[in-house]
Amino acid sequence: MAGKWWPLVTGNKDRGAVVVRIDRRYFELCVFSNVMLELKSGDPCVLGSDQFSDYRKQLVSKDKFGRGVALYGGQAGIPVF
Numbered sequence: 001m002a003g004k005w006w007p008l009v010t011g012n013k014d015r016g017a018v019v020v021r022i023d024r025r026y027f028e029l030c031v032f033s034n035v036m037l038e039l040k041s042g043d044p045c046v047l048g049s050d051q052f053s054d055y056r057k058q059l060v061s062k063d064k065f066g067r068g069v070a071l072y073g074g075q076a077g078i079p080v081f
Helices: 006-010 024-041 062-076
Strands: none
Touching: 006 024
16 A cells, blocks of 8 residues: 555656645545554654653543542533443
């Protein structure tokens, strides 16, 4: 499957040819298909993103979760165990 997208996106079968235009729809399809596959495997990352913020600081503690989960379940109309 790898490489079969090239002619669709660029209009050229030759990978050495200069690409002047791309088909945006096929390009977006390739990008989001690859993002989907990476998300399924848990592999996507942004190098250097740890310099900006630590997501763990925004997580709810287990105690706070335990106190609020029943209320949330009631408001959302979903069962909580």
